[in-house]
Amino acid sequence: MTVAAHDGGQDEASQPSTHGDADPQKLLAPVLSAHWDEPDSYTLAGYRRHGGYQALPKALAMDPDDLIAYVKEAGLRGRGGAGFPTGMKWQFIPQGDGKPHYLVVNADESEPGTCKDIPLLFANPHSLIEGMAIACHAIRSSHAFIYLRGEVVPVLRRLQLAVKEAQEAGYLGTDALGPGKDLTLTVHAGAGAYICGEETALLDSLEGRRGQPRLRPPFPAVAGLYACPTVVNNVESIASVPALIDRGKDWFRSMGSEKSPGFTLYSLSGHVARPGQYEAPLGITLRQLLDMSGGMRPGHRLKFWTPGGSSTPLLTDEHLDVALDYEGVGGAGSMLGTKALQCFDETTCVVRAVTRWTEFYAHESCGKCTPCREGTYWLVQLLRDIEAGKAQATDLEKIADIADNINGKSFCALGDGAASPIFSSLKYFREEYEAHLGGRGCPFDPEKSTAWAANPHSAHLEVNA
Amino acid sequence: MSNVDMGIPAMPAPDYPAEVRRRLESDAREVIARYPDSRSALLPLLHLVQSEEGHVTRTGQRFCAEMLELTTAEVNAVATFYSMYRRKPSGDYQVGVCTNTLCAVMGGDAIYASLREHLAVGDGETTEDGKVTLEHIECNAACDFAPVVMVNWEFFDNQTPASARALVDDLIAGREVAPTRGAPLCTFQQTARVLAGFPDEREGATDASGSAGPASLAGLRLAKGESTPGVVAPRGAAADEEGK
Numbered sequence: 001m002t003v004a005a006h007d008g009g010q011d012e013a014s015q016p017s018t019h020g021d022a023d024p025q026k027l028l029a030p031v032l033s034a035h036w037d038e039p040d041s042y043t044l045a046g047y048r049r050h051g052g053y054q055a056l057p058k059a060l061a062m063d064p065d066d067l068i069a070y071v072k073e074a075g076l077r078g079r080g081g082a083g084f085p086t087g088m089k090w091q092f093i094p095q096g097d098g099k100p101h102y103l104v105v106n107a108d109e110s111e112p113g114t115c116k117d118i119p120l121l122f123a124n125p126h127s128l129i130e131g132m133a134i135a136c137h138a139i140r141s142s143h144a145f146i147y148l149r150g151e152v153v154p155v156l157r158r159l160q161l162a163v164k165e166a167q168e169a170g171y172l173g174t175d176a177l178g179p180g181k182d183l184t185l186t187v188h189a190g191a192g193a194y195i196c197g198e199e200t201a202l203l204d205s206l207e208g209r210r211g212q213p214r215l216r217p218p219f220p221a222v223a224g225l226y227a228c229p230t231v232v233n234n235v236e237s238i239a240s241v242p243a244l245i246d247r248g249k250d251w252f253r254s255m256g257s258e259k260s261p262g263f264t265l266y267s268l269s270g271h272v273a274r275p276g277q278y279e280a281p282l283g284i285t286l287r288q289l290l291d292m293s294g295g296m297r298p299g300h301r302l303k304f305w306t307p308g309g310s311s312t313p314l315l316t317d318e319h320l321d322v323a324l325d326y327e328g329v330g331g332a333g334s335m336l337g338t339k340a341l342q343c344f345d346e347t348t349c350v351v352r353a354v355t356r357w358t359e360f361y362a363h364e365s366c367g368k369c370t371p372c373r374e375g376t377y378w379l380v381q382l383l384r385d386i387e388a389g390k391a392q393a394t395d396l397e398k399i400a401d402i403a404d405n406i407n408g409k410s411f412c413a414l415g416d417g418a419a420s421p422i423f424s425s426l427k428y429f430r431e432e433y434e435a436h437l438g439g440r441g442c443p444f445d446p447e448k449s450t451a452w453a454a455n456p457h458s459a460h461l462e463v464n465a
Numbered sequence: 466m467s468n469v470d471m472g473i474p475a476m477p478a479p480d481y482p483a484e485v486r487r488r489l490e491s492d493a494r495e496v497i498a499r500y501p502d503s504r505s506a507l508l509p510l511l512h513l514v515q516s517e518e519g520h521v522t523r524t525g526q527r528f529c530a531e532m533l534e535l536t537t538a539e540v541n542a543v544a545t546f547y548s549m550y551r552r553k554p555s556g557d558y559q560v561g562v563c564t565n566t567l568c569a570v571m572g573g574d575a576i577y578a579s580l581r582e583h584l585a586v587g588d589g590e591t592t593e594d595g596k597v598t599l600e601h602i603e604c605n606a607a608c609d610f611a612p613v614v615m616v617n618w619e620f621f622d623n624q625t626p627a628s629a630r631a632l633v634d635d636l637i638a639g640r641e642v643a644p645t646r647g648a649p650l651c652t653f654q655q656t657a658r659v660l661a662g663f664p665d666e667r668e669g670a671t672d673a674s675g676s677a678g679p680a681s682l683a684g685l686r687l688a689k690g691e692s693t694p695g696v697v698a699p700r701g702a703a704a705d706e707e708g709k
Contacts, residue, residue, distance in 0.1 A: 024687035033685050036677035046676075100501070109606045112565045118606040122646065123677035143501065150512070150549050150660050151561075151605055153618040154647035157671040160664045186499050189660045191508050191547035194603065208507035208533070210546040226502055268683070269567055269608035276609045276683025292687055310566065342567050342608060356566040360603055366546075450572035451612060452625055 022291035029255055029263045031243050032236070033279045036123040042158050044165040047126035053171060055246035059134040060178060067138045071241065074249035075261040079116075080106060080197075080234025081308060081337045083260075083326040086241075092221035093139045093229045102230040103135050103144040104206065105238055108190055108197040110149055111309035111417075112360060113340035116265040117235035119277055121148070121155045124239070125162035129171065131238035132185060134245060137177050139231055143184045147202050150189040159187045194364035198412050199232040201366065212368045213412035236265060256282035260325035264339060270305075271297050271345035271449070283328065286341060287320040300345035304428065308337015310357045311417025313424035314350075334424070347453070349444035350429045351436055354421045355383040361418035369411035375402050376418050386433060389441025396433055400426055474523030476537050481517075481524055489517060493532045496662055503533050507543055509661045511550055516657035520551035549660075551598075556591040557652045558636045561602035561615040562629070568604070571611040572625065577601050579626035584633060596637045598653075609680040610645070617656040619647030622678060648673040 040046035047053070059067055072087030093101055105128065109117040121128060132144050148156055163185050166172045176183040188206060190196055196205045200214035203225050224230020240262065244252045253261045260282040266289060269275045273294030280289075286305065296302055302317045307324060313334040315322070322332045329336040344353065362376035382399050385391040399422055407419035426433065435443055447453055480486060492513055497506040507529060514525030526540045533540075544550050551559075562577040563569075580599055584592055591598040607613045610622030614629055621632060622645040635642050636650075643649045648670040659665050686692040 024684070025690050028684055028688035030685050030688050033677075033681070037682050037685055037689075039676055041676045110604060112604040113567055113608050114604070115606045115608045115610075119677055119681040123681060149606070151602070151615065151618050153656055153659055154620065154644075154674070156659060157648065157665055160659075160662075161671045164664075187662070188505075189509065189512065189662065190549075191511065191660075192549035193547050205508065206505055207502065208504035208543065210543055266684075267609055269611060270571070274683050275611070276680040278684030278687075280684070293683065340608065344570065348570055353566045353570065356564070356569055360565055363603070446570070446574060449570045450575060451623070452572060 022288055024292040027284060027288055027292060028278060028280045030279045031263045032120055032124060032127055032239055032265065033277055036119075041123050042125055042162070044126060044162070044169060047124065047130075051246060052126055052242075053130055053169075055242035055244075056130055056133050056171065059245050060137055064138050064140055067134070067245075070249060071138070071244065074244050074252045075259070076237065076240060076244060076252070077260065077262075077326065078234055079236035079240070079264055079338075081111070081311075081335070083336060086233060086237050089221070089231055089233065090135065090138050092219070093231060094222065095140065097229065099228045100143065100226075101139050101141040102225045102228060103132060103139060103141045104199075104203065104225060104230055104232045105132060105144070105146045105235055106197060106199060106202055106232055107146050107148040107235045108194075108202060109235070109338075110194040110197050111311060111338050111340065112357060113267070113269065113306055113309045113342040114338040115267045115269065115340065116277065116338065118152055118155055120235060120239060120265065122158055125155075125158050126166065127239040127242055128235055129162055129166050129185065131241040133166075133171055133176065133183060134241050135231065135233065135238055136183055137181075139229075141231075142177075142182050143186070145206060145225075146185070146187045147196070147206055148187060148189055149196075150191050156187070156189055163187055193366075194360075195366045195412075195414060198414065201412070202232065203230065210366070212366045215411075240264075257323075257325055257327070259327055260336075266324065266339045266341055268293065268341050268343065270343040271300055271302075271348070272343050273297055282325040283323040285321050285323060286343075289341070290320075290343075296343065296345055300347065303344050303346045303348060304350060304353075304425075305341055305343045306337075307332075307334050307339070307341065309340040309417075310342075310360070311335075311413070311420050312337040313420045314428060315424075316428050345449075347444065347448040349387075349442050349446075350425050350432050351383065351387050352442060352444065352446070354425045355380070355387050357421045358383055358418065361414065365414060365418075369415070371406045372410040372412075372415035372418065375406040375410075375415070378402055379406075379418070379422065386436050387442050389436055389439045391437055393434070393437055395437075396426065396430070473541060474526060474537075476523065476527070478523035478527040478537070481528065485517065486528070489513065489528060490532070492661070492663070493528075497532065499662070504535065507533055507535070507540065508547070511540075511544055511547075512657045513661040515550065516654045516661060519557075519654050520553055520555055554591075554595075555653070556596050556598035557654075558597050558616050558633075558650065559618075559653050560597050560599050560633060560636075561605075561618075562599075563603070563605055563607075563611070563613045563615070564601040565604040567608045568612045573601075573612040576612055576614065576624055576626050576629045580629055580633060583630050592637065594637065597633055607646075609683070610678060616642070616644065617650055617653050618660075619644035619650060620678075621645055622680075644674065646674050646678045 076086045077083045196211040201211040205211035220230040266278045403419040403422035406415045614621040
């Protein structure tokens with residue numbers, strides 16, 4: 001089989017050979033994605049046909065504090081990357097402070113490799129809107145925002161439609177959350193800046209400024225949007241709330257582990273036979289996902305992958321059996337992140353991959369702090385030299401040193417993210433860097449990595465045709 | 466000492482013609498009313514002025530400043546921070562090829578190189594007929610459809626150099642073009658109006674291309690037992706192939 005072709009040392013038992021081990025009907029758990037195959041899944045009618053907006057009245061019947069406690073007990077953790085408990089975030093909002101409270105949904109999905117919130121909003125925007133209404137009841141907010149990255153106009157159209165439908169149906173607007181409790185929902189399109197996925201930069205951007213991170217404290221829960229208490233949550237976190245409320249915390253906890261309960265969207269991409277969205281209980285492994293979906297593209301093997309976007313340290317085929325939950329991936333020296341499983345096969349040059357990611361971080365660095373602004377710039381210069389065969393062995397020490405001076409010393413997590421691919425690629429593929437040195441340059445043929453290479457009739461093309 | 470062009474527009478800028486100004490003011494007031502604080506309307510207003518002239522002109526910046534009681538310097542600082550605001554006259558169709566790592570490796574670099582040669586333009590440059598502006602873009606959250614090309618921020622999934630060349634040829638020839646996910650293409654200016662928060666009024670625009678794209682359904686179809694990895698070479702065959 002293709003996935004494990006490289007681990008010759010592993011015993012047969014660890015390589016799922018029977019169909020049962022990789023039975024997708026047992027291993028997957030479509031919840032948010034359960035009805036995406038219906039032609040009107042993105043409409044109010046399509047959402048309501050399968051129990052949509054059933055959770056909202058249940059939540060509104062609860063005291064806000066009880067609702068927050070319920071979400072905490074269910075153990076829902078943030079799906080945007082950091083994994084912070086959602087209920088706890090809500091609990092931090094001070095009550096009775098006389099200030100407006102805001103809910104801001106982070107739909108700025110821009111982390112390289114990450115492609116879950118955009119298809120979710122395209123096919124099922126009402127799950128987010130229902131979740132937002134529930135969250136606003138919990139944190140006692142009457143105005144919520146969706147900050148959607150601007151570069152996805154088809155999704156923007158569907159969000160605009162969904163808000164209009166929800167308004168006409170009374171889920172938003174006057175008395176939406178009960179007598180005298182109105183709810184306004186504003187869809188806000190960004191204008192192209194990765195940094196706005198950082199929650200305080202997002203707030204500055206939503207206030208009409210350059211998207212640059214803020215010094216913390218004060219945290220957004222105390223002084224967020226317009227210096228008022230604000231919850232910033234990822235799309236998938238909030239969209240998961242209606243199902244959690246409707247079907248109950250015990251159902252939610254029946255999936256995943258004690259510390260990482262529930263279901264989530266995994267996004268397979270790259271040199272795999274069948275890229276796409278796979279919704280499963282937390283803790284599934286990449287091996288299970290690849291086995292059920294046909295593995296890597298025929299004739300190739302997995303070389304390296306990201307568990308959750310380019311900011312999460314690279315893993316290799318040694319890590320195929322790591323449980324893809326917060327603790328499992330953390331234990332393997334990386335982070336669960338956004339569950340963006342970008343898989344690269346042996347045709348891919350790791351130096352090329354890391355150079356391109358680093359160019360991205362340099363381009364997207366907001367310029368506020370020196371380590372990130374200057375460090376990413378110099379990393380790009382050095383990496384381009386390495387890829388072109390113009391570098392010396394000492395340059396490998398230099399990029400490690402620069403990455404060390406960015407990591408943990410930058411204003412926000414963008415800097416840490418920029419250091420991750422450098423550290424992890426040097427850890428696992430130092431020899432490949434060395435093979436580039438001393439005038440040798442890149443030994444790989446980029447043509448072999450393309451989707452159309454080798455086998456023009458590959459499954460990869462067929463699946464998406 | 467040579468002059469350094471900082472891209473800061475000469476001020477004071479001329480105003481819009483009175484009729485344009487009246488129309489934009491009415492739109493701007495609608496946008497501003499959505500926010501508790503008027504300054505929050507700045508990003509949508511910059512999209513709005515792009516919908517008028519195709520890029521953020523100094524007149525557009527002056528307009529935003531006046532509507533929001535900001536200085537033109539404050540507006541310029543924001544307009545120059547975000548990559549979706551165009552700062553010079555550009556094409557009806559903004560063609561962006563994703564060259565972030567995943568798409569680049571899967572063929573985005575080859576597509577981008579092919580389009581540069583085919584259109585004879587550099588990055589951010591526009592064809593002489595004013596139709597197509599080519600740029601390379603960062604990850605657009607469609608990695609399971611790689612390699613991806615965006616035109617006016619609609620998705621063209623699973624592209625090849627040949628399909629991308631055919632796409633720009635169609636745009637230049639004025640033929641109707643529909644994305645794999647999204648609505649049949651309108652001009653960049655019309656798209657900018659949707660981004661400013663004014664829904665697309667074209668019949669069927671929101672419904673176009675159906676619900677989820679094929680890759681989005683990969684897991685769901687497996688979970689429902691509707692498809693098997695039949696399109697992939699059987700495991701044994703793959704292993705054999707590797708052994709060759």
